[in-house]
Amino acid sequence: MAEREVDRSISQTVKAQLALRDQILSGSLRPGERISELQAVETTGASRTPVRMALVRLEEEGLLEGIPSGGFMVKAFSERDISDSIELRGTLEGLAARFAAERGVSARELEPLKECLGAIDELLRQVPISVDAFSSYVTLNARFHAVLTELSRSPPLIRQIDRASALPFASPSGFVMAQSALPEAQQILIIGQEHHRVVIDAIENREGARAEAIMREHARLAVRNLRLALRNRTHLDLLPALALIKTATD
Amino acid sequence: MAEREVDRSISQTVKAQLALRDQILSGSLRPGERISELQAVETTGASRTPVRMALVRLEEEGLLEGIPSGGFMVKAFSERDISDSIELRGTLEGLAARFAAERGVSARELEPLKECLGAIDELLRQVPISVDAFSSYVTLNARFHAVLTELSRSPPLIRQIDRASALPFASPSGFVMAQSALPEAQQILIIGQEHHRVVIDAIENREGARAEAIMREHARLAVRNLRLALRNRTHLDLLPALALIKTATD
DNA sequence: TGTATTCGTTATGTATACAATAGCGGGGAG
DNA sequence: CTCCCCGCTATTGTATACATAACGAATACA
Numbered sequence: 001m002a003e004r005e006v007d008r009s010i011s012q013t014v015k016a017q018l019a020l021r022d023q024i025l026s027g028s029l030r031p032g033e034r035i036s037e038l039q040a041v042e043t044t045g046a047s048r049t050p051v052r053m054a055l056v057r058l059e060e061e062g063l064l065e066g067i068p069s070g071g072f073m074v075k076a077f078s079e080r081d082i083s084d085s086i087e088l089r090g091t092l093e094g095l096a097a098r099f100a101a102e103r104g105v106s107a108r109e110l111e112p113l114k115e116c117l118g119a120i121d122e123l124l125r126q127v128p129i130s131v132d133a134f135s136s137y138v139t140l141n142a143r144f145h146a147v148l149t150e151l152s153r154s155p156p157l158i159r160q161i162d163r164a165s166a167l168p169f170a171s172p173s174g175f176v177m178a179q180s181a182l183p184e185a186q187q188i189l190i191i192g193q194e195h196h197r198v199v200i201d202a203i204e205n206r207e208g209a210r211a212e213a214i215m216r217e218h219a220r221l222a223v224r225n226l227r228l229a230l231r232n233r234t235h236l237d238l239l240p241a242l243a244l245i246k247t248a249t250d
Numbered sequence: 251m252a253e254r255e256v257d258r259s260i261s262q263t264v265k266a267q268l269a270l271r272d273q274i275l276s277g278s279l280r281p282g283e284r285i286s287e288l289q290a291v292e293t294t295g296a297s298r299t300p301v302r303m304a305l306v307r308l309e310e311e312g313l314l315e316g317i318p319s320g321g322f323m324v325k326a327f328s329e330r331d332i333s334d335s336i337e338l339r340g341t342l343e344g345l346a347a348r349f350a351a352e353r354g355v356s357a358r359e360l361e362p363l364k365e366c367l368g369a370i371d372e373l374l375r376q377v378p379i380s381v382d383a384f385s386s387y388v389t390l391n392a393r394f395h396a397v398l399t400e401l402s403r404s405p406p407l408i409r410q411i412d413r414a415s416a417l418p419f420a421s422p423s424g425f426v427m428a429q430s431a432l433p434e435a436q437q438i439l440i441i442g443q444e445h446h447r448v449v450i451d452a453i454e455n456r457e458g459a460r461a462e463a464i465m466r467e468h469a470r471l472a473v474r475n476l477r478l479a480l481r482n483r484t485h486l487d488l489l490p491a492l493a494l495i496k497t498a499t500d
Numbered sequence: 501t502g503t504a505t506t507c508g509t510t511a512t513g514t515a516t517a518c519a520a521t522a523g524c525g526g527g528g529a530g
Numbered sequence: 531c532t533c534c535c536c537g538c539t540a541t542t543g544t545a546t547a548c549a550t551a552a553c554g555a556a557t558a559c560a
Binding site: 049052053056061084088092099154156157159164167 | 330331410
């Protein structure tokens with residue numbers, strides 16, 4: 001009992017899944033590269049069975065791809081894959097916003113959303129925005145999107161949105177990070193915040209179509225800016241997940 | 251070597267996954283019921299490791315739910331879950347149609363779609379439609395939706411649509427089957443076919459918004475009719491997947 | 501010298517053994 | 531008679547052993 005040190009608070013499968021996902025997203029594992037189970041066993045500390053379960057989950061998540069002859073490889077994404085994923089999530093979030101608006105949301109339920117809005121307003125007051133403030137923004141923005149998604153009260157939809165967010169840069173924090181290096185970053189943040197304001201207003205007034213439209217526009221903005229940011233890669237080489245994007249233009 | 255008869259043409263994992271999915275969808279396993287691994291091993295013929303991989307995949311598919319204390323249970327769906335799933339898929343297919351329209355599709359690529367259209371036209375000519383013809387319709391309709399999805403040329407989107415179709419009644423064939431018992435079945439099929447015709451026209455003329463709108467309307471029609479069909483359950487008790495729907499109104 | 505075939509090694513798919521936990525039933529006490 | 535506690539059993543999570551298939555290298559033959 002002194003020899004084996006096992007953390008019983010978390011399953012080996014989850015541990016392996018987290019570790020491997022981190023390795024993929026951090027670029028330790030190159031896209032197209034075959035993942036060695038044995039190597040994964042060594043780096044994660046779990047044994048083969050939990051590692052395999054983690055690999056299956058990561059494949060379903062979309063980060064890995066099964067190889068016909070056996071095993072898994074890290075998936076590579078084209079720039080279009082990324083922008084499609086963002087638009088996809090925007091469409092889904094639009095549906096969520098519409099559901100929230102049509103089905104009605106109490107003032108109390110809307111409160112967390114307004115809190116995020118106010119907190120971000122506070123952050124955006126400083127020009128230019130500090131690094132710390134930007135970090136807070138990323139958190140608050142992610143929270144805003146998560147809460148909005150929940151307001152749809154539709155488990156299948158929430159589930160799909162979560163899935164769509166699993167791809168690199170497709171999560172609310174993911175693409176904001178990518179845009180941080182742009183000179184127009186602050187303006188983008190301000191516009192995005194305006195979108196947030198409008199969607200709350202639309203939900204409050206039960207304007208489903210308007211709520212949906214603004215969320216889709218929100219995603220369009222993100223797509224446009226991500227494209228822009230990817231043009232000057234020099235500014236954001238620090239982002240590890242960038243390694244997952246195929247450089248060759250299709 | 252003579253003793254053990256193993257089919258090498260298909261992996262045990264896939265075999266177990268297919269068998270278990272069939273058991274779930276056919277109602278052999280009741281929703282809320284904990285799935286016994288041992289029992290699954292017996293019914294599928296695979297050993298525990300492949301069975302567990304299959305269970306993980308089915309959980310990711312949305313048919314199973316992990317139990318915190320361990321193991322999996324069959325998920326139960328509310329009527330709203332189902333209709334939301336259909337609308338969800340409709341939204342996704344709308345996006346696919348828009349992508350196809352905006353990005354352009356050659357006449358050659360549109361051919362399979364038109365073939366389905368023509369074949370279905372042929373089927374719908376007979377009144378009332380025969381059981382055989384209806385069965386053909388289900389196949390052709392599924393093919394139409396699959397081809398349309400492919401025309402988006404967006405792997406992430408295609409993937410998501412496939413995922414959304416995994417839930418009971420959310421697939422193109424699934425909800426059509428459910429509606430078959432309705433007296434208005436033939437009219438519904440005719441209207442649906444008109445939708446198909448319009449989406450092809452919209453894609454040909456590169457009218458993205460119109461293509462998207464009609465696919466969403468298509469889903470709305472499906473939702474409405476599924477609701478209707480579920481009202482008179484007596485007509486369609488033959489559908490096994492029905493067991494997965496919670497009877498209690500939320 | 502190039503190509504093809506064979507052998508060996510390695511990694512994956514599968515099966516099973518082991519360990520730990522959660523649920524359940526029985527027994528005892530209040 | 532009821533409630534609580536203890537122990538047992540059954541099932542899951544984990545580890546590992548075994549078999550098989552694929553990939554690579556080396557050698558032999560053309």
